[in-house]
Amino acid sequence: MSTVAATVAAPKGVKLPIYMDNHATTPLDPRVLEAMMPYFTTVFGNAASRNHSFGWEAEQAVENAREQVAKLIGASAKEIIFTSGATESNNLAIKGIAEMYRERGNHIITQVTEHKATLDTCKKLEKQGYRVTYLPVKADGLIDIEDLKRAIDDKTILVSIMYANNEIGVIQPIEEIGKLCHEKGVLFHSDGVQAVGKIPVNVIKDNIDVLSLSGHKIYGPKGVGALYVRRRNPRVQISEQINGGGHERGMRSGTLNVPGIVGLGKACEIAGQEMEEESKRLTSLRDHLKQKLESALDYVHVNGNMEHHLPGNLNMSFVYVEGESLLMGINEIAVSSGSACTSATLEPSYVLKALGLGDDVAHSSIRFGLGRFNTIEEVDYVADKLIDVVQKLRELSPLYEMVKEGIDLSKIEWAAH
Amino acid sequence: MAYSDKVVDHYNNPRNVGTLDKSSEDVGTGLVGAPECGDVMRLQIKVNPETQVIEDAKFKTFGCGSAIASSSLATEWVKGKTIDEALAISNTDIVKELALPPVKIHCSVLAEDVIRAAIGDWKKKNGVETEAAAPAAAAH
Numbered sequence: 148m149s150t151v152a153a154t155v156a157a158p159k160g161v162k163l164p165i166y167m168d169n170h171a172t173t174p175l176d177p178r179v180l181e182a183m184m185p186y187f188t189t190v191f192g193n194a195a196s197r198n199h200s201f202g203w204e205a206e207q208a209v210e211n212a213r214e215q216v217a218k219l220i221g222a223s224a225k226e227i228i229f230t231s232g233a234t235e236s237n238n239l240a241i242k243g244i245a246e247m248y249r250e251r252g253n254h255i256i257t258q259v260t261e262h263k264a265t266l267d268t269c270k271k272l273e274k275q276g277y278r279v280t281y282l283p284v285k286a287d288g289l290i291d292i293e294d295l296k297r298a299i300d301d302k303t304i305l306v307s308i309m310y311a312n313n314e315i316g317v318i319q320p321i322e323e324i325g326k327l328c329h330e331k332g333v334l335f336h337s338d339g340v341q342a343v344g345k346i347p348v349n350v351i352k353d354n355i356d357v358l359s360l361s362g363h364k365i366y367g368p369k370g371v372g373a374l375y376v377r378r379r380n381p382r383v384q385i386s387e388q389i390n391g392g393g394h395e396r397g398m399r400s401g402t403l404n405v406p407g408i409v410g411l412g413k414a415c416e417i418a419g420q421e422m423e424e425e426s427k428r429l430t431s432l433r434d435h436l437k438q439k440l441e442s443a444l445d446y447v448h449v450n451g452n453m454e455h456h457l458p459g460n461l462n463m464s465f466v467y468v469e470g471e472s473l474l475m476g477i478n479e480i481a482v483s484s485g486s487a488c489t490s491a492t493l494e495p496s497y498v499l500k501a502l503g504l505g506d507d508v509a510h511s512s513i514r515f516g517l518g519r520f521n522t523i524e525e526v527d528y529v530a531d532k533l534i535d536v537v538q539k540l541r542e543l544s545p546l547y548e549m550v551k552e553g554i555d556l557s558k559i560e561w562a563a564h
Numbered sequence: 565m566a567y568s569d570k571v572v573d574h575y576n577n578p579r580n581v582g583t584l585d586k587s588s589e590d591v592g593t594g595l596v597g598a599p600e601c602g603d604v605m606r607l608q609i610k611v612n613p614e615t616q617v618i619e620d621a622k623f624k625t626f627g628c629g630s631a632i633a634s635s636s637l638a639t640e641w642v643k644g645k646t647i648d649e650a651l652a653i654s655n656t657d658i659v660k661e662l663a664l665p666p667v668k669i670h671c672s673v674l675a676e677d678v679i680r681a682a683i684g685d686w687k688k689k690n691g692v693e694t695e696a697a698a699p700a701a702a703a704h
Contacts, residue, residue, distance in 0.1 A: 543626075
């Protein structure tokens, strides 16, 4: 009998396990760690201490980081608010704007494939009397700008559309969305977590009023993020969500996480310097992986628009193979699956379902997230291993056998359970 | 999620994978689950008409590791049993043997269902009196 696991050996130079889940988090770049180190021990001051050198040095480091973050997104330093991460940034942006502009209107527009940090925040606001429109996406994962146009009414105060999607990697038409929002006098927030540092993001060119970003998605530390809040044309006001001390110009109280902020700044600086080269390299690795899988396997399905796409992302469904069993066969490769069995809720990915994919195709999906430290040797190994496991699991799959015999699976009355 | 050693063993070395001739008189076929739910099991049994002993069993499963292990184990357990003995196999036996966690209990239920469905199909084909066998999915 065939053995599912462990018949493709790792070649020399490939160390297991392989991390290829860089949308979830990224390892800290050693250069970032180096920049952070002094701020844990010797330069430990509170950036809010105004009367001694410990405080001044910490403040200096924070302001330097603020410049670094601002530079990466085309903003000015005064427009950057440090937070604990992008979930907080999204909460602060959406709740803060909703509260501040309540007099003007109560309508918010977002889309169905947003991260839960946005969706759950919007759901909470709905309970407080706000009206939220969740725009659908097309089969390629992009929103239809006409849908957005139609959704904006005289009560709309905010549009929140993510820059790039964390599961399928598609890049929304941000510049166009921002332009429309500005024409209509509506604020535009974008969750830029997956895009910032990976592709060029410029808040002026993109017409973004408020932008969330995170440290640990760009080879910086966890527990730190930022929110860009536009100061001119228009000047955006945000109602603070955390009180106590008036840090960050009153928008986010709490002692600043100096080492984290230094790390975020350094990560932004490196991303700015290396983005062009890195995105080329990751795009070619990604295309190599895709091409290899597509040429070896039938019934593979690429999810999401590949033209407007993050360099390191590939989301593929290996139809007639269930995602969790696939992950089990490649247990020394860290990737994610849209399968229900891998989630706490036992529901398949809502992002893939929003594309109109059947649950069966969603169950079969794998998200590859290539990053700065992945190599071509790793990509080759991952492809070979995956091909081997998919083929073996298809030998085990009654669905694959039936399809090969020409049976239309949609015509079968499956006994639900 | 951590899998028990037995689940891993069945996943890595699934027993009795394959297909029997579904048109044959002495073969019963059960197909349960649904692709949308993320698991489909097919079990086929070859029954000796004289003794009603299950002489061969083959399975194919689309599903998670626990679903594959449950159906693989089911083929091992039904082989050599009479159909009445096989009908006595319950999902709790499977849960126990494979140390399935609570979220995977449905895999064992499916395995019990597929045994009943395969036996039900064989009984129907052979005009044997049936008492409350699970309905086989309308496969063909």
